[in-house]
Amino acid sequence: MGSINCARPPEQVLIDAIAGGTTFFQYREKGTGALTGSAAVELARQLQSICRAQGVPFIVNDDLELALQLDADGVHIGQEDAPAALIRQQLGPDKIVGVSAHSLAEAKQAIADGADYLGIGPVYPTRSKADAEPVRGTAIIEQIRAAGITLPLVGIGGIDARNAAPVLQAGADGVAVISAIAGALDSRLAAAELAALFAGDNISE
Numbered sequence: 001m002g003s004i005n006c007a008r009p010p011e012q013v014l015i016d017a018i019a020g021g022t023t024f025f026q027y028r029e030k031g032t033g034a035l036t037g038s039a040a041v042e043l044a045r046q047l048q049s050i051c052r053a054q055g056v057p058f059i060v061n062d063d064l065e066l067a068l069q070l071d072a073d074g075v076h077i078g079q080e081d082a083p084a085a086l087i088r089q090q091l092g093p094d095k096i097v098g099v100s101a102h103s104l105a106e107a108k109q110a111i112a113d114g115a116d117y118l119g120i121g122p123v124y125p126t127r128s129k130a131d132a133e134p135v136r137g138t139a140i141i142e143q144i145r146a147a148g149i150t151l152p153l154v155g156i157g158g159i160d161a162r163n164a165a166p167v168l169q170a171g172a173d174g175v176a177v178i179s180a181i182a183g184a185l186d187s188r189l190a191a192a193e194l195a196a197l198f199a200g201d202n203i204s205e
């Protein structure tokens with residue numbers, strides 16, 4: 001999540017999301033209108049502080065230097081970013097490395113490079129990433145699971161509480177969302193509706 005995606009102040013969105021059941025946070029400050037420089041660092045610090053107080057891992061998207069500067073819990077990188085093996089080397093064994101994969105071959109390479117989890121997408125059409133890959137559907141998750149990969153898989157791309165169930169049924173361990181929570185008028189409820197899917201208890205009905 002980044003500031004441009006938020007319907008309300010990002011700090012409040014994060015507080016509400018965690019109250020609703022969000023268990024993992026990625027700071028992704030990019031796109032037209034995103035904060036840069038010291039403003040981006042300051043927002044990161046504030047969001048990290050909220051995560052720390054609530055015991056939620058704080059992951060930095062793309063930016064290894066920022067992650068090292070803040071002693072973040074980890075970094076998420078994609079296929080166009082720094083090599084995953086380099087990120088693992090720079091962060092050491094105790095930090096979290098997440099890697100985006102859009103194919104079985106990319107998933108296998110990411111695991112060889114030291115990934116702790118894989119972000120798989122876009123599962124559905126997304127408006128939050130202008131340069132997203134073509135939609136993969138849930139089939140890509142089934143394919144990666146069928147190949148025997150046991151690393152945690154996180155579906156991403158256009159996911160919300162109404163369409164998340166097939167992503168989990170395909171074999172994902174979790175879902176990563178931006179607009180479903182950051183763009184919601186009630187981020188706590190949006191997060192709670194997603195969290196309920198993991199408890200097998202759909203509270204939206």
Ligand SMILES: Cc1ncc(COP(=O)(O)OP(=O)(O)O)c(N)n1
Nearest residue numbers: 076077078079100119120154156176
């Ligand atoms: C959990 C998760 N999965 C995938 C991505 C996308 O990463 P990437 O392909 O590097 O694209 P950007 O987010 O950097 O635009 C992600 N961020 N998180």
Ligand SMILES: Cc1nc(C(=O)O)sc1CCOP(=O)(O)O
Nearest residue numbers: 121122126128157158177178179
């Ligand atoms: C950041 C990102 N990565 C994707 C991928 O497919 O790797 S899709 C995506 C955007 C997710 O935002 P929303 O939940 O609003 O669709």
Ligand SMILES: [Mg+2]
Nearest residue numbers: 062077078081
């Ligand atoms: Mg990236």
